Amino acid sequence: MNDNPRQERFKELLEKAEFYILNQKYSEAVKILKQAVAMNEESPHANYLYALALEGSNEQEKAKQHFRRVLELDPEHTEAKNHLDRLIGH
């Protein structure tokens, strides 16, 4: 992503999503993060927030998928690893 308005829009979406997550409005966060991830599929943070919101909405299978995606993009992402372990059951 190299154009400023697009970057700004992406940043806004993530901020809005974080706000919704921190207020336990996971399904609202899911809607926003779907757009954010579509804008930048390679962003570990966007994928992480999306996975978190999906987990919060009890969509466990999709959450696992996106936590796995985070670990593909950033194998050292501790939070994604912990959540995936918990969802898979260990």
Added chain:
Amino acid sequence: MPKIFAVIGLGTFGSAVALELAKRGYEVFACDRDPDKIEELGSELANAVELDATDEKSLQDAGLDEVDTALVSFGDSIADSLLVTMLLKGLGVKEVVVKVADERHARLVKRIGADRVIFPERDMAIRLVENILSPDIFDFIELSEEYSLVEIAARKKMLGRKLAELHLRKRFGVNVIAIRSKVPVVNKKGVPDIEEKINIAPGAEDEIREGDTLVILGRDQDIERVKKL
């Protein structure tokens, strides 16, 4: 006086039980006739004992007549499982729990005095099937032929409402015994995260929030009706 335990048979299940008891601070005699298993667990268990549990004198010499509860956990030999159960009851062990392989094994071992039988593979299989068939069932424990304990995702209609407003006991005859919530936090690294918190015996004024799962106790047919909400 804290209870003393014995685990006889240190396969996957037996060793997991022995380790968990030790982790919780209990004295546990972990016994097996295989010296390799004793060596493997010896660093984590203070009383890992190599013995042939089918020999009554060996059980006595190891002090197993003094334990409060013994778990007999043999994977392959029903005959050995029956013999050891009988010997332990003969020695005066107060409670003998036996891991069984099938219904026939369970009937035989109860007849000779086992205080409790457990069927972990069957029980876990039932729980797993419930979860596979209904992804919104997070867990399922069959309590009897009629009653179960089920953890289900909160339905959309429940969100934002207090437990008392749902009238689940009155409408469906089920009891909500816990609510598990996904509480958002910011972790030490400043990253948003979710922590699971469980509210046991929730109050009437407790609100159902997004991400909550309800642990419900009730008749199977009543739980089915709640699932359809």
